[in-house]
Amino acid sequence: MIEQDRALYRPLWTVSFDEAVTLVRAGIAAAMRHQVKDLLVDTTALRGFPSPGTFQRFLMAVEWAEEASGRIRLAMVALGEMIHAQKFGVTVAFNRGLVNNVFTTELEALAWLDVEPGKGSPTRRQ
Template sequence: MSDDFDFECLDAERRFALFNLSGAIALHEGVARVAKVIAAATARGYHGLVVDIRGIAGFEPPGVGARHEMVRTWAAVAGPRLRLVMVTRPEFIDPERFAMVAARNFGLVANVFETRAEALYWLRSESLLDP
């Protein structure tokens, strides 16, 4: 697997990283790209990953079925220690957070927010739960 991902360190002590994904992209391509980013972050030993997709274009907010498949794909590569946070535009956030519930059912601790500050706050709060 190519390891050409430019991660920005958000918290060196807790091993949190940021990855930006932007530009015109089809939904299935975006899901696959995020899966590769998750795999690379896991391989590098990160415990928290923020993926900022506010700059993407090319598709409408996904439906329930697509969200379910998306988090199943990501959970399969995340491993048990990685927490994932997506930062996206408000129209892409399901008010009922269906995908986040599904992600936990697949073993992935994940959340979604509109800002990086909210994402980092949540990651730091979640890391306090580590044994």
């Protein structure tokens, strides 16, 4: 769903972790084709894989950052058990040019997206 300069993507499937990463990458690509500036991806309905390890998080973050090419802000919504305590993936992606963050609710993610681009760190909490 696209509203003004923001896209919302809520995939709902049972997939492997690699397939989940590919789905999000496809969402990033679609948002960029529609020239939106912000993308909210809610992954809470994706099932079929455990919480990723550090290396999986690293590869995921690099892949998404490469796809976004610094042209989109990404707010993720994930189950609490899927979020790394120090938001490792967020940091990796941010260091590669993707302004992003991860939250447990869409409300938090939307509030973060409502902050002007470039304000604060990628993990700034509202």
